[in-house]
Amino acid sequence: xxxxxxxxxxxxxxxxxxxxxxxxxxxxxxxxxxxxxxxxxxxxxxxxxxxxxxxxxxxxxxxxxxxxxxxxxxxxxxxxxxxxxxxxxxxxxxxxxxxxxxxxxxxxxxxxxxxxxxxxxxxxxxxxxxxxxxxxxxxxxxxxxxxxxxxxxxxxxxxxxxxxxxxxxxxxxxxxxxxxxxxxxxxxxxxxxxxxxxxxxxxxxxxxxxxxxxxxxxxxxxxxxxxxxxxxxxxxxxxxxxxxxxxxxxxxxxxxxxxxxxxxxxxxxxxxxxxxxxxxxxxxxxxxxxxxxxxxxxxxxxxxxxxxxxxxxxxxxxxxxxxxxxxxx
Amino acid sequence: xxxxxxxxxxxxxxxxxxxxxxxxxxxxxxxxxxxxxxxxxxxxxxxxxxxxxxxxxxxxxxxxxxxxxxxxxxxxxxxxxxxxxxxxxxxxxxxxxxxxxxxxxxxxxxxxxxxxxxxxxxxxxxxxxxxxxxxxxxxxxxxxxxxxxxxxxxxxxxxxxxxxxxxxxxxxxxxxxxxxxxxxxxxxxxxxxxxxxxxxxxxxxxxxxxxxxxxxxxxxxxxxxxxxxxxxxxxxxxxxxxxxxxxxxxxxxxxxxxxxxxxxxxxxxxxxxxxxxxxxxxxxxxxxxxxxxxxxxxxxxxxxxxxxxxxxxxxxxxxxxxxxxxxxxxxxxxxxxxxxxxxxxxxxxxxxxxxxxxxxxxxxxxxxxxxxxxxxxxxxxxxxxxxxxxxxxxxxxxxxxxxxxxxxxxxxxxxxxxxxxxxxxxxxxxxxxxxxxxxxxxxxxxxxxxxxxxxxxxxxxxxxxxxxxxxxxxxxxxxxxxxxxxxxxxxxxxxxxxxxxxxxxxxxxxxxxxxxxxxxxxxxxxxxxxxxxxxxxxxxxxxxxxxxxxxxxxxxxxxxxxxxxxxxxxxxxxxxxxxxxxxxxxxxxxxxxxxxxxxxxxxxxxxxxxxxxxxxxxxxxxxxxxxxxxxxx
Numbered sequence: 001x002x003x004x005x006x007x008x009x010x011x012x013x014x015x016x017x018x019x020x021x022x023x024x025x026x027x028x029x030x031x032x033x034x035x036x037x038x039x040x041x042x043x044x045x046x047x048x049x050x051x052x053x054x055x056x057x058x059x060x061x062x063x064x065x066x067x068x069x070x071x072x073x074x075x076x077x078x079x080x081x082x083x084x085x086x087x088x089x090x091x092x093x094x095x096x097x098x099x100x101x102x103x104x105x106x107x108x109x110x111x112x113x114x115x116x117x118x119x120x121x122x123x124x125x126x127x128x129x130x131x132x133x134x135x136x137x138x139x140x141x142x143x144x145x146x147x148x149x150x151x152x153x154x155x156x157x158x159x160x161x162x163x164x165x166x167x168x169x170x171x172x173x174x175x176x177x178x179x180x181x182x183x184x185x186x187x188x189x190x191x192x193x194x195x196x197x198x199x200x201x202x203x204x205x206x207x208x209x210x211x212x213x214x215x216x217x218x219x220x221x222x223x224x225x226x227x228x229x230x231x232x233x234x235x236x237x238x239x240x241x242x243x244x245x246x247x248x249x250x251x252x253x254x255x256x257x258x259x260x261x262x263x264x265x266x267x268x269x270x271x272x273x274x275x276x277x278x279x280x281x282x283x284x285x286x287x288x289x290x291x292x293x294x295x296x297x298x299x300x301x302x303x304x305x306x307x308x309x310x311x312x313x314x315x316x317x318x319x320x321x322x323x324x325x326x327x328x329x
Numbered sequence: 330x331x332x333x334x335x336x337x338x339x340x341x342x343x344x345x346x347x348x349x350x351x352x353x354x355x356x357x358x359x360x361x362x363x364x365x366x367x368x369x370x371x372x373x374x375x376x377x378x379x380x381x382x383x384x385x386x387x388x389x390x391x392x393x394x395x396x397x398x399x400x401x402x403x404x405x406x407x408x409x410x411x412x413x414x415x416x417x418x419x420x421x422x423x424x425x426x427x428x429x430x431x432x433x434x435x436x437x438x439x440x441x442x443x444x445x446x447x448x449x450x451x452x453x454x455x456x457x458x459x460x461x462x463x464x465x466x467x468x469x470x471x472x473x474x475x476x477x478x479x480x481x482x483x484x485x486x487x488x489x490x491x492x493x494x495x496x497x498x499x500x501x502x503x504x505x506x507x508x509x510x511x512x513x514x515x516x517x518x519x520x521x522x523x524x525x526x527x528x529x530x531x532x533x534x535x536x537x538x539x540x541x542x543x544x545x546x547x548x549x550x551x552x553x554x555x556x557x558x559x560x561x562x563x564x565x566x567x568x569x570x571x572x573x574x575x576x577x578x579x580x581x582x583x584x585x586x587x588x589x590x591x592x593x594x595x596x597x598x599x600x601x602x603x604x605x606x607x608x609x610x611x612x613x614x615x616x617x618x619x620x621x622x623x624x625x626x627x628x629x630x631x632x633x634x635x636x637x638x639x640x641x642x643x644x645x646x647x648x649x650x651x652x653x654x655x656x657x658x659x660x661x662x663x664x665x666x667x668x669x670x671x672x673x674x675x676x677x678x679x680x681x682x683x684x685x686x687x688x689x690x691x692x693x694x695x696x697x698x699x700x701x702x703x704x705x706x707x708x709x710x711x712x713x714x715x716x717x718x719x720x721x722x723x724x725x726x727x728x729x730x731x732x733x734x735x736x737x738x739x740x741x742x743x744x745x746x747x748x749x750x751x752x753x754x755x756x757x758x759x760x761x762x763x764x765x766x767x768x769x770x771x772x773x774x775x776x777x778x779x780x781x782x783x784x785x786x787x788x789x790x791x792x793x794x795x796x797x798x799x800x801x802x803x804x805x806x807x808x809x810x811x812x813x814x815x816x817x818x819x820x821x822x823x824x825x826x827x828x829x830x831x832x833x834x835x836x837x838x839x840x841x842x843x844x845x846x847x848x849x850x851x852x853x854x855x856x857x858x859x860x861x862x863x864x865x866x867x868x869x870x871x872x873x874x875x876x877x878x879x880x881x882x883x884x885x886x887x888x889x890x891x892x893x894x895x896x897x898x899x900x901x902x903x904x905x906x907x908x909x910x911x912x913x914x915x916x917x918x919x920x921x922x923x924x925x926x927x928x929x930x931x932x933x934x935x936x937x938x939x940x941x942x943x944x945x946x947x948x949x950x951x952x953x954x955x956x957x958x959x960x961x962x
Contacts, residue, residue: 036816040786041404052853052868057480061562087559091405091590092567094557098590157628164636173593177620180594181587274625277593283625 005317012309019305020298024072027294027301033064034089037291062089075295079302086295090288095299098284103303105174106281109269112196113204118254121208125215126247129223140212147209153271156202160275173277174199199276203269214253222246248322255322258315356382357611359394362601371601372459374612379451381435382606385954388933391607392615392956398931400642401630402572402621405589408942409644410572411521414583414597414619416948419448419530422519424949426839426939428894429515433462433531433580433604435501439892443510450501456578457600460536464503469535471495471505473542478562481569485517488889495530510890512897516843521945533569534578541565580604582614582953595621605953615956631655634926637662640957641934643669643925643946649719655926662928663961669923669940674834674847675725676716677793677917679781680856682827684872689828692760692777696912701754703743703915705804706797712918715792720918725847727905728919731838733898739909751804760805769805778807781829782822784815790831793917823853825870830856837919840943842888842901848908849881850874857913881907930961 035055059065063074078084085095124144128137173180174195179188222228223246231241270282281300288297320326358366358374365371402410421432431437434448454462474483475492486493490508497503507514539545541552541564553564568574572589579585582605583597598618605613624630624645631646633639635658652666659665681693692698708722726740760769760777769777783794791812798808808829813821821827832854836844846852850861860872865882874882881904888900923940925947933955938946947955 030814030816032816032820036820040815040819054480054482057477061478061480084557084559087563092563092570092573093590096557160629160632164632175593177594181596275629277622277624277626277629279593287625 001320004320005313008313008316012313015309016302016306019309020076020302021072023298023301023305024075024294025068027289027292027297028068030292032292033059034062034292034294035059035064038089041291071294075298079299085299088288088293088296090291090293090296095296098296099299099303102279102281102284103307105279108192109174109196109199109203109278109280112200113207114258116200116204117207117211120204121211121215122254125212125250126219126242128212128216129219129250130242132220144209144212147205148213150205151271152202152206152269153275155205156199156272156275159198159202174279199269199272199278202276203272207264211254211257215250218250218253219246222249252319252323255318256315258311258318355610356606357609358601359599359612359615359617361394361617362599362612365601376453377455377459377602378606378612379454379604381451382604382612383432383451385605385607385613385951387607387954388935388950390932391609391611392932392954393959394611394615394617394956396616396957396959398616398619398640398955398957399633399638400619400621400640401624401633401645402589402595403624403627403630403645405570405572407572407644408521408945409642410595410621412643412945412948413952414585415571415579415581416521416945416952417531417581418518420515420519422939422944422949424935426941426944426949429519437515439515442890443512443514443892444507446505446514447498448503448505450503451604452501454580454604455602456534456536456580457584457602458537458578459602460534460578462531462534462580463500464497465500466533466535467503467530468495468497469539470530470533473533473538473565476542479565480562481566485514485520488514512889512891513843515892516894520843520943521948531580532571537576537578538565538569541568583616583619589623593623595623597621603953605951607954613951614953616953634664635662637664637928639926639928640931641925641927641947641955643667647923647925649717652924659926663930664926664928665936667925667927667934668937669925669946670730670838670937671920671923672728672835672838672840672939672941672943673720673920674727674836674841675723675916675919676720676833677711677790677797678725678832678834678847678914679794679797679917680827680830680832680914682825682830682859683857683913684825684860685828686825687828688771688773688775689777689779691771692758692779693828695758697754697758698760699912699915700743701751701758701804702801702806703751704745704747704754705751705800705806706915706917707746707800708744708917709746711793711796714796715789716918716920719922720920722917723919724916725834725914726837726916726919727841728837728921730921731841733895734839734841734902734905736902736905736909739905742909742912743915748804755804755806763805767805768807776807778809779828780809780811781831782811782813782818782827783831784818785812786815787833790833794831797917819853822856822859825859827856832856835941835943838939838941838944839894840941841905842897843943845885845901845904847914849885849904850878851882851885855914877907877911930958932956932958932961 035058039055063071075086078086085099087093088095088098091098124140128140131137174192175188176191176195179191182188225246228241228246231245270286273280273282274286281304285297285300288300356374356378362371362374366373400409400413417433419432419434420429420437423430433450433454435451436449438447439445448467450462450464456462471486471493473479474481474486488507488509488511494506495503496506541549541561543549543561546552549561553561556564558564558567568577571577571579572585572595575585575588579600582600582603584600585595585597587594587596589595596618599614603613607613622630622633627645631651631654634642634646634655655664681699683694685693712720712722722744723740724742724744726736727734729735729740755769759772762770764770764776771777781794781798783790791810794810798810801808822830834844834847836847841848844852844854846854850858851865853859853862858874858878860870861874861878863869863871864873884900884904888897891897891900925938927934934947935950938950940946
């Protein structure tokens with residue numbers, strides 16, 4: 001086990017290097033560079049023409065005229081040796097100032113919706129499997145499929161319109177205006193919790209639906225197996241029996257899911273976050289990619305990849321611990 | 330030094346100010362400031378106002394203090410932010426947009442040939458932290474604009490001969506000198522610029538900004554790295570960025586207290602040192618604070634407006650499509666529309682590349698061919714389809730709303746939809762032979778197959794190009810769409826690779842002379858002669874333009890020596906006549922009217938405004954004197 005963990009951790013290093021490199025290539029793939037996008041944005045704003053000489057000057061200052069490898073080295077070496085992620089052209093700020101607060105909130109939202117998903121999906125999945133083709137199963141399945149089919153951002157928009165029409169308030173954001181820029185305090189935390197449930201539910205619905213189906217299917221497979229019959233024949237009570245054996249095995253996807261839950265929440269929830277005006281990573285990443293703000297986009301992806309790789313490792317270890325059948329090679 | 334058109338307006342304002350001063354020997358201030366003064370945390374009002382504050386004539390009525398103006402923005406350099414809380418330049422547009430009047434500066438004079446401009450500041454004018462604003466600030470600011478390490482965009486402050494020289498005469502007076510005549514200098518200072526330095530001189534307080542520059546503070550580099558920046562220049566640039574730097578003193582009516590980037594909102598509160606008063610001597614602004622919600626998605630921004638939570642807004646969501654949506658709730662939330670006079674030379678300008686290198690040049694450079702294609706378009710149908718009637722058919726031209734530059738031929742030639750005439754002109758142009766599919770052929774036997782390059786960011790233009798290509802097919806001309814991302818479109822255009830290029834332009838009113846590219850090649854924001862622009866600017870890859878275009882350029886340079894708008898318009902009209910005769914590009918639709926909207930209780934906002942970006946609405950209408958009428962809530 002220990003050897004396995006060490007090997008996996010060592011493997012993470014080249015993986016991350018590869019990710020950082022590919023990220024940097026992909027961010028730079030579109031024609032032009034940040035300044036082209038910047039000039040385009042300025043002219044789009046309305047008739048503004050930009051001085052070419054000045055743009056050339058900026059290009060030199062930002063090092064955008066350097067070869068690709070030089071730019072990459074500059075970026076990655078600063079991260080490794082100085083922990084400096086460079087600066088965001090678009091925001092005119094050091095990347096690290098933008099990064100950590102948003103990553104933190106992204107995590108909070110992700111964890112909250114993950115919890116929501118588990119808490120809702122687990123009992124319903126188990127119920128649907130045990131009471132297969134019952135009225136309850138059909139009702140849950142029906143809503144599950146609707147949840148799966150409706151895009152999250154649309155659900156968010158619909159909820160916002162409904163809340164505007166019915167309650168006369170516009171939801172959105174993670175804080176009330178008076179707390180948005182305030183330092184963290186108990187009051188702010190409570191305010192945060194009061195706002196959290198909306199994105200939590202919206203982002204969670206699709207995963208919930210998916211997980212209910214997975215749980216149901218897995219459990220159905222297990223329920224007919226001989227060991228269940230055996231346990232039942234031995235007089236084990238039904239509730240203990242189901243929870244102790246088949247559910248434990250059917251739980252695997254819950255755990256293996258952990259690893260890729262995070263990137264899915266960041267990329268998949270980007271549009272939802274934009275609609276809900278959440279100060280999380282998704283929207284910033286999207287605009288950074290659009291404007292080719294390469295250090296910001298690259299750093300975001302690098303950090304999230306790191307977290308994903310760690311998440312995968314954790315979920316693999318958990319899975320190995322949960323299911324003795326899994327081998328370490 | 331002779332007195333030019335500015336003197337007239339200067340003295341008018343000076344008189345109003347003087348009268349205000351006499352009639353109201355005592356100035357009044359907001360109650361919140363009153364308290365601070367009596368508690369001793371703020372100097373008395375008389376010590377905060379300049380000796381000659383700018384007296385603002387109210388649009389409706391003298392207002393009352395208080396309240397929050399709720400609105401929205403979407404990016405760090407959102408023009409709505411500059412236009413509302415930051416339009417305080419040395420000089421500004423007058424409200425009819427026919428002239429430039431003093432604002433921060435008390436007066437300005439230009440010399441005979443428009444090379445030297447002398448600004449006089451207001452006596453006792455102070456930054457929002459109480460430090461005097463003097464000509465030393467202007468000298469410092471110019472130094473910073475010139476500093477290539479910083480690369481601050483500041484187009485107004487240089488012309489063909491290079492950067493301006495700024496020299497302090499005394500504490501309140503400084504001169505701005507250019508190597509070549511620069512007749513539109515004051516207009517350029519009055520415009521806003523989304524690259525932040527529209528205000529130039531007035532956004533770099535020396536006493537604050539100099540600490541970030543190594544010429545003034547040897548520890549500047551250390552300061553930068555302590556703050557997490559790579560270089561002092563990055564640090565400096567972050568510190569003057571208005572929406573991001575709450576510590577930086579300002580001359581504007583509101584001071585940013587919650588900057589852009591930390592949360593999903595930006596907040597700006599009253600500047601106790603603001604230099605404007607109303608006609609009764611009440612210090613402006615009336616409104617306590619301006620609150621911007623920051624949105625990434627315009628649909629969500631629209632929700633805020635629909636909920637009646639936007640007091641006055643005029644960007645992002647005031648689109649043709651949203652108008653009925655807003656009109657639906659207008660009565661319920663007590664909202665009214667503001668008519669914006671649109672500056673739209675064209676919403677779908679189609680440029681024929683006159684310098685294209687290839688067989689298709691034969692078609693592109695033929696005037697009858699272009700006229701034929703123009704007659705082939707049913708513009709009524711196109712404009713109705715794409716703009717739901719909010720735009721009218723027009724060539725690329727100045728709008729009839731702006732008389733001094735309106736040219737009937739330029740606006741309306743070859744405008745009517747006439748397929749027979751179109752075919753006749755295309756035949757006359759020499760493209761009589763057709764292939765099996767009915768498409769016209771070049772003299773070398775190849776099909777006339779043109780590619781029109783359109784940007785992805787404007788669906789309107791894609792729709793127009795799509796419809797146009799169908800009409801052209803009817804007259805036997807094969808035109809294919811190439812829809813590309815904006816920066817790629819610009820790149821190809823600058824490399825002169827396009828055949829047809831579609832762009833949209835304001836430049837339909839007084840701003841035509843400021844952004845003249847649709848009419849003559851003095852910038853790259855056009856598609857008929859990019860190498861001609863290179864020739865004009867003395868750059869690489871230049872081609873000498875034909876005689877009549879050289880004539881236009883000569884006239885344009887002549888216009889630069891005029892300081893009076895009327896004279897400038899006269900010369901520019903001559904340029905426009907040549908543009909009409911050349912007909913290098915055809916237009917499709919022009920927007921006549923745009924709109925913004927406000928709630929009824931937001932007062933002193935004119936219900937008809939100039940809508941052009943260059944005019945920066947509502948800036949010239951003095952947002953500081955807008956007020957919230959509690960009795961109307």
